[in-house]
Amino acid sequence: MSDLRLEGRFGRGDFVGEVELEVRAGEVLAVLGPNGAGKSSLLRTVAGFDPLHTGRLILGDHVLDDGARHIPPEERRVGTVFQDHRLFPHLTTLENIAFGLRTHGWRKAAAAHEASTWLERLGVAHLATHRPHALSGGEAQRVALARTLAADPRALVLDEPLAALDVRVRTEVRALLAEHLAAFAGPCLLVTHDAADALALADRLVVLEDGRVVQDGTIHEVAAAPGTDYVARVLRGAAR
Amino acid sequence: MTGRRAVPGVALVPAVIAAAFLALPLLGLLVRVPWSRVGEVLASEVVRSSLALSLSSSLVATGLSIVLGLPLAWLLARGDLPGRALVRAVVTLPLVLPPVVGGLALLGALGPDGLVGAALRERLGVTVVSTSVAVVLAQTFVSMPFFVLSVEGALRGADRRLDEAAASLGASRWTTMRRVTLPLLAPSIAAGAVLAWARAIGEFGATVTFAGSLPGRTQTLPLAIYAALESDPQVASVLGLVLLGVCLTLLLALRGRWLGKVTR
Numbered sequence: 001m002s003d004l005r006l007e008g009r010f011g012r013g014d015f016v017g018e019v020e021l022e023v024r025a026g027e028v029l030a031v032l033g034p035n036g037a038g039k040s041s042l043l044r045t046v047a048g049f050d051p052l053h054t055g056r057l058i059l060g061d062h063v064l065d066d067g068a069r070h071i072p073p074e075e076r077r078v079g080t081v082f083q084d085h086r087l088f089p090h091l092t093t094l095e096n097i098a099f100g101l102r103t104h105g106w107r108k109a110a111a112a113h114e115a116s117t118w119l120e121r122l123g124v125a126h127l128a129t130h131r132p133h134a135l136s137g138g139e140a141q142r143v144a145l146a147r148t149l150a151a152d153p154r155a156l157v158l159d160e161p162l163a164a165l166d167v168r169v170r171t172e173v174r175a176l177l178a179e180h181l182a183a184f185a186g187p188c189l190l191v192t193h194d195a196a197d198a199l200a201l202a203d204r205l206v207v208l209e210d211g212r213v214v215q216d217g218t219i220h221e222v223a224a225a226p227g228t229d230y231v232a233r234v235l236r237g238a239a240r
Numbered sequence: 241m242t243g244r245r246a247v248p249g250v251a252l253v254p255a256v257i258a259a260a261f262l263a264l265p266l267l268g269l270l271v272r273v274p275w276s277r278v279g280e281v282l283a284s285e286v287v288r289s290s291l292a293l294s295l296s297s298s299l300v301a302t303g304l305s306i307v308l309g310l311p312l313a314w315l316l317a318r319g320d321l322p323g324r325a326l327v328r329a330v331v332t333l334p335l336v337l338p339p340v341v342g343g344l345a346l347l348g349a350l351g352p353d354g355l356v357g358a359a360l361r362e363r364l365g366v367t368v369v370s371t372s373v374a375v376v377l378a379q380t381f382v383s384m385p386f387f388v389l390s391v392e393g394a395l396r397g398a399d400r401r402l403d404e405a406a407a408s409l410g411a412s413r414w415t416t417m418r419r420v421t422l423p424l425l426a427p428s429i430a431a432g433a434v435l436a437w438a439r440a441i442g443e444f445g446a447t448v449t450f451a452g453s454l455p456g457r458t459q460t461l462p463l464a465i466y467a468a469l470e471s472d473p474q475v476a477s478v479l480g481l482v483l484l485g486v487c488l489t490l491l492l493a494l495r496g497r498w499l500g501k502v503t504r
Contacts, residue, residue, distance in 0.1 A: 047404075074408075074412055080408035084401070088405070099409055147409065148409070
């Protein structure tokens with residue numbers, strides 16, 4: 001597995017951010033920041049939905065974007081977990097998970113079999129024939145995670161994966177997520193505005209404000225010497 | 241329940257008038273049908289040929305509207321097309337253009353001396369006017385805009401976030417269209433097709449102008465009705481009943497299957 005490196009300018013419309021960051025294989029990097037800091041924009045750039053203006057985005061020895069040549073998202077194998085799960089409403093849970101396997105050339109029967117093992121791994125095997133509208137928020141997010149992991153991505157990006165869940169379910173899915181992120185061999189970028197998520201899931205932290213990295217380090221380093229009021233406030237909140 | 245009425249009383253009178261105005265002519269049609277002659281008229285050659293032509297040509301026209309109109313709707317909704325507003329205006333025009341003018345325009349393009357028609361005649365010895373092909377072309381011309389505009393609207397409203405999810409799972413744009421966008425669009429495609437078909441089967445002005453009204457060749461049911469009105473008005477009533485029956489049957493058959501989802 002390979003490291004993810006991003007340096008350069010990104011953003012949509014009037015917003016332009018500029019960062020330099022690296023996520024090693026097997027590492028989970030949390031991007032923490034207030035609303036409007038450019039977290040989602042950063043994630044969209046890595047996933048390939050938005051182009052990099054200038055700079056380079058590299059995964060292992062693949063250049064995904066150099067500001068001129070832009071590899072489309074479907075060729076990046078960067079798995080994305082969205083806040084709003086984005087399950088396909090016309091497909092069953094099992095078919096949703098098999099989708100990414102089918103696009104990577106799996107035969108139908110083999111894809112269905114592999115998908116059902118992912119359903120089991122995430123504790124939602126009993127929901128195989130349900131459609132997304134029949135799932136609770138926590139169930140939908142488990143299926144979405146299974147769908148992303150089943151497609152065997154080289155890197156993972158997660159956009160506020162727990163933000164839409166209520167508190168009780170959130171703790172449950174967070175534990176599950178921690179388990180699967182720890183087992184994931186590639187680099188993982190976790191965008192969140194919740195310091196508790198960062199504490200539970202990430203190995204390292206960067207704090208993004210106004211499209212710039214204002215601080216980075218391990219959680220303990222950042223908590224010990226918060227660089228801005230924002231960081232001090234959210235970390236104090238999480239520790240409580 | 242609060243007991244408050246959802247519709248103000250003022251709206252009631254015009255609403256009833258509107259409903260009555262739409263229902264009354266249908267009643268008038270039914271009243272004038274010479275029920276004792278229905279069997280005889282239905283068995284006649286003119287009904288058989290015009291009904292067969294109407295059904296087959298309107299279905300082919302609907303098929304053409306789907307096959308050609310779906311890519312066009314896609315381009316209009318999502319394409320990076322210069323002059324898109326102009327293309328949309330051209331697509332919309334047949335909706336508001338009087339059908340007779342549409343027929344004239346088709347003559348200008350595909351008639352024996354038309355822009356393309358002249359070349360077809362000289363090079364290939366083909367003329368489309370006065371053939372069932374002309375009937376299909378006239379119906380497609382007036383009905384395709386219904387399909388294109390309704391599907392384009394649905395495509396604009398479609399959830400692009402699902403396209404991103406599909407792409408992140410490795411789906412090419414073609415795969416995403418085939419496995420995500422089109423299946424989710426199916427109810428709108430069906431509704432657009434029914435609209436187009438209803439417009440095609442009722443087509444009169446463009447057909448009579450471009451294809452003519454030749455019994456057994458280009459005379460569709462609406463044209464046969466008009467012709468019968470001069471020779472035998474009772475036959476016209478029976479033919480009108482047939483057309484009404486065909487339309488009602490198809491609408492009712494589809495309502496439960498697809499349209500219900502859209503209009504729910």
